[in-house]
Each structure stands twice: as C-alpha cells, then as structure tokens.
Amino acid sequence: MGGPAGLEAARVAATKGHEVTLFEKQNYLGGQLNIASVPPRKIEIRRSIEDLTQACIQAGVQIQQGREADTDSILSLSPDTVIVATGANSFMPPIVGIDDSGVCDAWKVLAGEQKVTGRVVIIGGGIVGCETAEYLAEQGCQVAIVEMSEEVGAGIGITVLPSVLETYRRYGVTQHPGLKVTRIEPNHFQEAQEQEAQKSQQSSHEINIVCKDQQSNIVPFVADFAVIASGARPQIFDSSDLLAQGIEVIEVGDCVKVADISHAIKTAYDAANSI
Known part of the structure; x- marks a missing residue:
C-alpha cells in the first residue's frame, strides 16, 4: 500500500x-x-x-x-x-495464445522484470502502451502499436504528444489503430533456420499476432515479442x-x-x- x-x-x-x-x-x-x-x-x-x-x-x-x-x-x-x-x-485480456512465452506485460517490461528485443508489437495504444513503445524504441526495438479504437495515444496531453510523435518518427514506430487482436500463435522457424539461429545465439521463436480490422479483414503481424498494454x-x-x-x-x-x-x-x- x-x-x-x-x-x-x-x-x-x-x-x-x-x-x-x-x-x-x-x-x-x-x-x-x-x-x-x-x-x-x-x-x-x-x-x-x-x-x-x-x-x-x-x-x-x-x-x-x-x-x-x-x-x-x-x-x-x-x-x-x-x-x-x-x-x-495490469489487465491481461482474454486473447487466444496470450500465455505464449513471447507475450509480456508492459508493466513488467518497464519494471525491468521482463526483457524484450527485436521486433515488438505493443497491444494497446493508450498512455502506457505509447510510453512503452517510446522506451523500447530507444532501446533499439522495432516497434508497432496496435490499438482497437480509432486513435492511438488518446489521453496524452497536447503539450507532450508532439514529443511522442517525434520519437516515433525518429525510430520508425508504426501505429495501427482500428485493429482488434484475435489470437497470438507461435511461428517457429524451419529446422535449418533454427539450427542457424542457435549457432548465432539468436531467438528461434517468432509469434504471429493476428488482428481484424472493422471490416473483419485479417491483418497479421510477425514479431519476436508482443507486449500487452491493455489497461488496469x-x-x-x-x-x-x-x-x-x-x-x-x-x-x-x-x-x-x-x-x-x-x-x-x-x-x-x-x-x-x-x-
């Protein structure tokens, strides 16, 4: 307390x-x-x-x-x-596959309890999601933000928003509003790629983040990690x-x-x- x-x-x-x-x-x-x-x-x-x-x-x-x-x-x-x-x-929404080892919690990422690298999809474009995206982008991650509503960053003050957007521009953070995540599933490399990744000590585990837009079209993302920032x-x-x-x-x-x-x-x- x-x-x-x-x-x-x-x-x-x-x-x-x-x-x-x-x-x-x-x-x-x-x-x-x-x-x-x-x-x-x-x-x-x-x-x-x-x-x-x-x-x-x-x-x-x-x-x-x-x-x-x-x-x-x-x-x-x-x-x-x-x-x-x-x-x-922090709230973990009932998404199929959310227990995958490549799925992390934004609060734990910011606290240093979970480490993510490479391609990262932030699920949730509220204040926490947007700030986590900034933080990870500055750490060298390739970041995409997926948000169910029509606006990424709702609630960010108008004096702060320009700085956030500048960070996104500088590091190539992409924003994807209007998408609902329906499932997260593993996408293992082919055997030869796995062996090569192990030799170079890189991760051999990818995840697919499957989304739908408002017209029910499938919009997929491939990433090394997904970070949940779906509120509290x-x-x-x-x-x-x-x-x-x-x-x-x-x-x-x-x-x-x-x-x-x-x-x-x-x-x-x-x-x-x-x-």
Missing part, C-alpha cells in the same frame, strides 16, 4: 496526529510511480516518490516494507481506521473481517477507480482528512 495514495494518506493522517503504520509488500515504496518514471521525459516522477517518502518519515509514519498487509497483521495493531490503497493490476483493473482487498470487528475501512486511489496520479493523491488526502 506504499504507492502514491498510500503515502499521501499516511502523511496527512500522521500530520493530523494519528499513529500511522504503512504496509508495503515490496522492499521499495512508490508503487506504479516507479514504472511511470521509466519512459522518456518521466524521470522527474522519482522526485515525487522521494518527497512523499521523506514527508511520511518526518511525520512519524511507521513504514513496514517487505510486509504485505493481511487481516492478521492489521488486527494485531488494533486500528480504529484502515485506509486501503492497494492500487491496481483495481486490486481488490477483502476487508470483510475488519468491518466485522467494527473497524472503519476507507478505500482510496486505483483500488476504487483506476485513474491518474492526481486522483490517487486527492482521494487519499480527502480520506485522511475525514478521520
């Missing part, structure tokens, strides 16, 4: 004089701000993590990193109020046992509604001020 919403709620509550304990299952704080700071022009976001963390420390928040909050650990503190800020998880879904926290004990529970940030950082901060600020 140590993302922007959790940190802000903890800061405000502690500043008001409450005794506050913040749980974070990872060994670092910041939540999604860590991956948000990876794409081009976003490094300054790391200052938000540092500022929020220092503000919590100065306010006297007890921070427990590397410890996931569960019912037992929360009840052991005998709290009056629990603010839930579990954030969101709230991370649900079961608070039923806490409520049964008469403990006030308030949910904030993306675990209520997936939105932007300002929404996370505002809902956390309001929640902490309400107790």
Whole structure:
C-alpha cells in the first residue's frame, strides 16, 4: 500500500496526529510511480516518490516494507481506521495464445522484470502502451502499436504528444489503430533456420499476432515479442473481517477507480482528512 495514495494518506493522517503504520509488500515504496518514471521525459516522477517518502518519515509514519498487509497483521495493531490503497493490476485480456512465452506485460517490461528485443508489437495504444513503445524504441526495438479504437495515444496531453510523435518518427514506430487482436500463435522457424539461429545465439521463436480490422479483414503481424498494454483493473482487498470487528475501512486511489496520479493523491488526502 506504499504507492502514491498510500503515502499521501499516511502523511496527512500522521500530520493530523494519528499513529500511522504503512504496509508495503515490496522492499521499495512508490508503487506504479516507479514504472511511470521509466519512459522518456518521466524521470522527474522519482522526485515525487522521494518527497512523499521523506514527508511520511518526518511525520512519524511507521513504514513496514517487505510486509504485505493481511487481516492478521492489521488486527494485531488494533486500528480504529484502515485506509486501503492497494492500487491496481495490469489487465491481461482474454486473447487466444496470450500465455505464449513471447507475450509480456508492459508493466513488467518497464519494471525491468521482463526483457524484450527485436521486433515488438505493443497491444494497446493508450498512455502506457505509447510510453512503452517510446522506451523500447530507444532501446533499439522495432516497434508497432496496435490499438482497437480509432486513435492511438488518446489521453496524452497536447503539450507532450508532439514529443511522442517525434520519437516515433525518429525510430520508425508504426501505429495501427482500428485493429482488434484475435489470437497470438507461435511461428517457429524451419529446422535449418533454427539450427542457424542457435549457432548465432539468436531467438528461434517468432509469434504471429493476428488482428481484424472493422471490416473483419485479417491483418497479421510477425514479431519476436508482443507486449500487452491493455489497461488496469483495481486490486481488490477483502476487508470483510475488519468491518466485522467494527473497524472503519476507507478505500482510496486505483483500488476504487483506476485513474491518474492526481486522483490517487486527492482521494487519499480527502480520506485522511475525514478521520
């Protein structure tokens, strides 16, 4: 719960004089701000993590990193109020073949947990997909963005969009709106090509990303990797046992509604001020 919403709620509550304990299952704080700071022009976001963390420390928040909050650990503190800020998880759509080894998650790619090279198709042309495309293009990947709606980059600010498009032009990132991915399937090289690839230590595994346009025409892509950037879904926290004990529970940030950082901060600020 140590993302922007959790940190802000903890800061405000502690500043008001409450005794506050913040749980974070990872060994670092910041939540999604860590991956948000990876794409081009976003490094300054790391200052938000540092500022929020220092503000919590100065306010006297007890921070427990590397410890996931569960019912037992929360009840052991005998709290009056629990603010839930579990954030969101990246969404993996029900596409046939999405479990192929060549299919990766944009969040994990930005976090450095998954490595992609060569020809990459980004499935999802929202903000995360577009920023992942920029990041991978600068890493030397040949990138194509496939988006189901008629617009790639919807939601990108008008002051930022020109820079994004310039990056695409410079690195040859192609955009393909109006396409729905129907399946992903392996496309192994012929035996002779596999043997040659093994000798040169290159990947011998290709994938076909099969799409349909709005007229149901098949539009195929061949790639080394597909990266899923299809949005996020709230991370649900079961608070039923806490409520049964008469403990006030308030949910904030993306675990209520997936939105932007300002929404996370505002809902956390309001929640902490309400107790």
